[in-house]
Every structure is written in C-alpha cells, then in structure tokens.
Amino acid sequence: AQSVAQPEDQVNVAEGNPLTVKCTYSVSGNPYLFWYVQYPNRGLQFLLKYITGDNLVKGSYGFEAEFNKSQTSFHLKKPSALVSDSALYFCAVRDGTGGYNKLIFGAGTRLAVHP
Amino acid sequence: KAGVTQTPRYLIKTRGQQVTLSCSPISGHRSVSWYQQTPGQGLQFLFEYFSETQRNKGNFPGRFSGRQFSNSRSEMNVSTLELGDSALYLCASSIGTGTNTDTQYFGPGTRLTVL
Numbered sequence: 001a002q003s004v005a006q007p008e009d010q011v012n013v014a015e016g017n018p019l020t021v022k023c024t025y026s027v028s029g030n031p032y033l034f035w036y037v038q039y040p041n042r043g044l045q046f047l048l049k050y051i052t053g054d055n056l057v058k059g060s061y062g063f064e065a066e067f068n069k070s071q072t073s074f075h076l077k078k079p080s081a082l083v084s085d086s087a088l089y090f091c092a093v094r095d096g097t098g099g100y101n102k103l104i105f106g107a108g109t110r111l112a113v114h115p
Numbered sequence: 116k117a118g119v120t121q122t123p124r125y126l127i128k129t130r131g132q133q134v135t136l137s138c139s140p141i142s143g144h145r146s147v148s149w150y151q152q153t154p155g156q157g158l159q160f161l162f163e164y165f166s167e168t169q170r171n172k173g174n175f176p177g178r179f180s181g182r183q184f185s186n187s188r189s190e191m192n193v194s195t196l197e198l199g200d201s202a203l204y205l206c207a208s209s210i211g212t213g214t215n216t217d218t219q220y221f222g223p224g225t226r227l228t229v230l
Contacts, residue, residue, distance in 0.1 A: 032215045043119070043205055043221040051216050090158065100213050101148050102171050105158035 002027045002095045006106035013081045013113050021076040021109045023091030032094040033074045034103065035065055039087045050074060061085075081113045116142060119208050119222035127228045133194040136225045140187050140208030146170075147189040148219060149181060152203040161204075164189050165211050193227075201229045 003026045013019045025031055032051055036044040048059025055067045065076045076089060088110050092103040120139045128134050140147050149161040160173040164183035181191040187208075193200055203226050207219035 030215075034218070036221070041223075041226075043121075043223045044207075046218055046220055049216075049218060092158075094215060095160075096215070100170075100215070100217060101146050101163045101165075101207075101209055101211075101219060102160045102173070103148075103150075103158075103219065104160070107157050 002093045002104050004033075004091045004093050004104060004106040006089075006091055006109045008109050009107075010110045010112060013111070015083050015113050015115050016080050019078050019081040019085070019111065019113070021089050021091075021111060023074045023076065023106060025072050025074060025091075025093050027093055029096065031067075031072075031074075032096070033065075033067065034092040034094070035059065035063070035074075035076050036090045036092065037087045038090065038108075044090065047076070081111075083113045083115055086111055086113045119206055119220055121204075121206050121222040121225050123225060124223065125226045125228075127230060128196050129230050130196055130198060132196050133192060134196060134227060135190055135192045136204055136206075136227075138189045138191075138206030138208075138222060140189070140206075141220060144208035144210055144220075145187050146209045146211030146217070146219075147183055147187065148207045148209075149189070149191050150205045150207065151175075152205060152224070153201075158205075161191065196229045198229050200227065202227060 034049045035047040091106040095102040146165045148163040163171040183189045203224045205224045206222045209217045
C-alpha cells in the first residue's frame with residue numbers, strides 16, 4: 001500500500017533562514033508526489049508535484065522540493081523563510097490502485113517562522 | 116478562473132440527523148473528490164466522482180454517500196450523524212484526465228459540528 005510519512009510534527013525556523021520540511025514515501029511502482037499547504041480555516045493549496053523528470057521541482061511562492069529515489073524522500077525546501085510561510089504542510093502520494101485521484105496524505109508538519 | 120467553492124462553510128447538526136454538503140468544481144474540471152479532515156485521523160479520502168459516476172471509494176461506512184451532476188457539481192450526504200463525523204470536509208476538483216499528472220485543487224471546506 002502507498003504511504004507517506006512526515007517525521008516532524010513541527011518545524012521552527014527564523015525568518016530569512018532556509019527551511020526544510022521532510023517527507024518520506026513508500027510506494028509500489030512509480031511515485032507521484034505532492035505538497036500542499038493549509039492556512040488556518042482554509043482548504044489545501046497546491047504547492048508542487050513530482051511526476052517524473054528532474055529531481056528538483058519548483059513550485060509556488062518560492063518553494064521547491066527535492067526528490068531522492070534512493071532515500072525515498074521528497075523534502076520541501078525554501079531558501080529564505082517568511083513569517084507568512086507559517087502554516088500546516090502536507091505531503092501526499094497518489095494511490096494508483098483502483099482510481100487516479102485518490103491522494104494518501106501524511107500527518108502534516110506545522111511550520112512556525114519566527115521574526 | 117474561480118476556484119473550488121463549497122457550501123455551506125459551517126454547519127451544526129445533532130446526532131441522528133442527516134446533512135448534505137455541496138461542491139462546485141473549477142470550470143472545466145470533471146473530477147470531484149471528497150476528503151475528511153479530523154485532528155485524530157488526519158486527511159482521509161472519501162470518494163471520487165467523474166462524469167456522474169463514482170470512480171473510487173475510501174473506507175467509510177455506507178452512511179457516507181455522494182453524487183455528481185451533469186455540470187460536474189457534486190454533493191455528499193451523511194445520514195444518521197454521529198459525534199465522530201465532526202470534521203472539516205474538503206472537496207477537490209481536477210481536470211480528470213485519468214493520468215498521473217492530474218492535479219487536485221481544493222476548496223475551503225465545510226466545517227461540520229455534530230452535537
């Protein structure tokens with residue numbers, strides 16, 4: 001069965017410093033991976049996805065993610081954090097069994113960026 | 116282009132009642148998926164509809180049902196509400212290409228509270 005793990009419940013970063021939010025995955029077959037962000041009382045906003053190709057994927061709001069097949073990881077990164085980046089971040093994998101649009105989500109990582 | 120809209124945004128119901136939630140996808144999107152978000156279980160897939168047909172279903176009891184109309188709008192219904200049904204219900208739409216590049220875009224959610 002497909003699954004993703006986000007090993008950190010919370011990540012604390014000072015504004016202006018680089019940030020990393022970790023995600024590891026377990027899939028049978030090719031991985032199709034996504035990152036979403038959720039602000040308080042809001043739905044999920046799509047940040048980026050890895051389907052195939054370059055291991056470094058660029059997304060919205062200056063975020064990027066590095067796909068590493070040997071380490072089965074898909075970490076989200078940003079060179080310089082903003083206070084407004086503080087939110088809940090979800091990594092997800094597409095579950096290709098039985099249908100195309102079922103996403104399996106990690107538990108989420110709360111990012112806190114301090115001024 | 117307008118995003119995914121969900122109505123109502125907030126609902127309060129009592130145990131034993133039923134509820135219907137509505138989702139209007141992004142124009143041109145034909146696939147609609149529903150997810151339940153709770154603090155304990157996280158984000159869980161409920162079902163997906165495409166061209167008025169349920170294409171995939173998660174592990175939820177039969178009290179949870181849905182449908183899709185010819186204009187791709189979707190509704191989900193929960194009958195005989197239980198306290199544990201209190202959650203944020205998220206709708207996501209995608210073009211519905213049936214390929215792994217298809218990306219889901221989420222609405223703001225409906226917050227259901229069962230008393």
